[in-house]
Amino acid sequence: MTGASTAPTVIPVGSDYDVVIGGGVLEQVADLLREGVERVLVVHPPTLSGLADRVVGLLTDKGYAAEPAEVPDAESAKTSTVAASLWGRLGRAGFTRSDAIVGVGGGTVTDLAGFVAATWLRGVQVVQVPTTLLGMVDAAVGGKTGINTEEGKNLVGAFHPPVGVLCDIDVLRSLPEADFVGGLAEVIKCGFIADPVILDLVAQDPTAARRADNPRLRELIERAIRVKADVVAVDLKDNAVREILNYGHTFGHAIEQVEQFSWRHGEAISVGMVYVAELARLTGHLTGPEGDDLVAWHRAVLESVGLPTTYRPDRFEALLTAMSRDKKARGSTLRFVVLDGLAEPARLAGPSEELLRAAYELVSVR
Numbered sequence: 001m002t003g004a005s006t007a008p009t010v011i012p013v014g015s016d017y018d019v020v021i022g023g024g025v026l027e028q029v030a031d032l033l034r035e036g037v038e039r040v041l042v043v044h045p046p047t048l049s050g051l052a053d054r055v056v057g058l059l060t061d062k063g064y065a066a067e068p069a070e071v072p073d074a075e076s077a078k079t080s081t082v083a084a085s086l087w088g089r090l091g092r093a094g095f096t097r098s099d100a101i102v103g104v105g106g107g108t109v110t111d112l113a114g115f116v117a118a119t120w121l122r123g124v125q126v127v128q129v130p131t132t133l134l135g136m137v138d139a140a141v142g143g144k145t146g147i148n149t150e151e152g153k154n155l156v157g158a159f160h161p162p163v164g165v166l167c168d169i170d171v172l173r174s175l176p177e178a179d180f181v182g183g184l185a186e187v188i189k190c191g192f193i194a195d196p197v198i199l200d201l202v203a204q205d206p207t208a209a210r211r212a213d214n215p216r217l218r219e220l221i222e223r224a225i226r227v228k229a230d231v232v233a234v235d236l237k238d239n240a241v242r243e244i245l246n247y248g249h250t251f252g253h254a255i256e257q258v259e260q261f262s263w264r265h266g267e268a269i270s271v272g273m274v275y276v277a278e279l280a281r282l283t284g285h286l287t288g289p290e291g292d293d294l295v296a297w298h299r300a301v302l303e304s305v306g307l308p309t310t311y312r313p314d315r316f317e318a319l320l321t322a323m324s325r326d327k328k329a330r331g332s333t334l335r336f337v338v339l340d341g342l343a344e345p346a347r348l349a350g351p352s353e354e355l356l357r358a359a360y361e362l363v364s365v366r
């Protein structure tokens with residue numbers, strides 16, 4: 001398997017914590033906990049109860065009072081009801097401020113576990129053990145935690161960095177292909193905003209890129225994590241440069257909301273990146289044949305791995321309402337991360353409704 005034979009890679013996120021990547025690194029879970037921990041709640045989805053039991057066993061062997069906490073699968077985990085049930089659990093078990101939470105799962109679980117850790121007693125340690133490609137390259141790194149509300153995606157949350165992140169590449173073996181491919185959208189995003197080598201690696205062999213046994217997977221994961229780690233190390237709270245990680249998310253989150261979370265996050269973000277590339281062309285950020293090529297490159301790379309690049313044509317008003325709740329918006333001004341060129345992110349503020357609709361028409365298919 002991909003990472004099993006080589007030593008783990010350690011990518012520091014500033015001086016705060018490390019992301020450890022490799023085959024079998026799950027065994028290190030207890031080593032990541034900092035001073036004073038007695039109790040540990042291991043939050044996991046139903047699909048990963050075996051893995052969570054393993055984590056509980058590893059922690060128990062080291063003397064911690066660890067217990068598993070199963071939460072609903074996928075986006076249904078990111079609700080206030082589920083968060084409240086975990087707060088109840090922590091309260092009944094007597095978790096103090098020196099205790100800890102471990103999130104074992106995809107981005108939905110690491111977002112939830114991180115949020116519960118951020119809010120329990122105003123903040124306890126969280127170790128993230130992402131088990132999806134998307135979780136490894138994005139969600140578990142960077143300390144953005146949160147849940148959804150009826151009105152939209154990640155509308156309630158907190159910035160709460162983990163004390164460590166363990167990306168055990170071996171666990172990706174059991175990940176369904178569609179979820180793996182969804183994670184590629186965030187990897188490709190890092191290629192467009194900062195590290196074009198990622199795009200070359202994907203384009204060289206898109207069929208291999210779709211698979212967990214891709215010999216270049218480890219490199220892709222590490223490159224994407226480095227992009228994210230470098231950004232969040234200087235702007236944890238999303239005040240400036242961190243916004244580039246939101247490339248494709250204004251429209252992508254709106255699709256997720258309008259589709260009531262029946263689309264995978266990565267699939268929606270894939271369409272969102274094509275939408276914002278078209279919007280960049282319409283607003284003069286991408287110009288001339290080079291601009292045209294870059295928009296075409298978005299479609300080509302994303303489609304080559306099987307990600308969607310189009311959306312239904314009859315949802316503009318609902319998408320606009322959802323986009324107005326994007327966290328980059330300021331007052332009634334919508335703001336987008338766009339590209340001025342490959343790996344040259346910029347901001348676009350307040351495009352007219354006419355242009356927003358025109359870009360929508362360019363990604364719409366009946």
Ligand SMILES: NC(=O)c1ccc[n+]([C@@H]2O[C@H](COP(=O)([O-])OP(=O)(O)OC[C@H]3O[C@@H](n4cnc5c(N)ncnc54)[C@H](O)[C@@H]3O)[C@@H](O)[C@H]2O)c1
Pocket residue numbers: 045046047048073074075078105106107108109111131132133134135138139140141142143144145154171172173174175176179182183186264265266
């Ligand atoms: N906080 C951040 O910075 C950040 C970044 C990117 C995405 N996100 C969030 O992450 C979420 C998407 O995460 P995701 O794509 O990982 O989805 P997910 O958490 O829903 O996981 C996808 C599916 O894979 C299953 N699964 C997970 N690991 C598995 C494994 N190893 N083997 C078999 N099945 C496995 C899960 O049970 C689920 O059904 C979204 O809510 C998104 O908003 C957050």
Ligand SMILES: O=C(O)C(=O)C[C@@H](O)[C@H](O)[C@H](O)COP(=O)(O)O
Pocket residue numbers: 138142144153154186238242243245246247249327
């Ligand atoms: O880490 C970030 O910052 C990101 O924007 C990464 C995104 O991939 C991720 O989906 C994030 O959860 C979106 O954040 P939001 O602030 O738009 O809810």
Ligand SMILES: [Zn+2]
Pocket residue numbers: 138186249265269
């Ligand atoms: Zn995302």
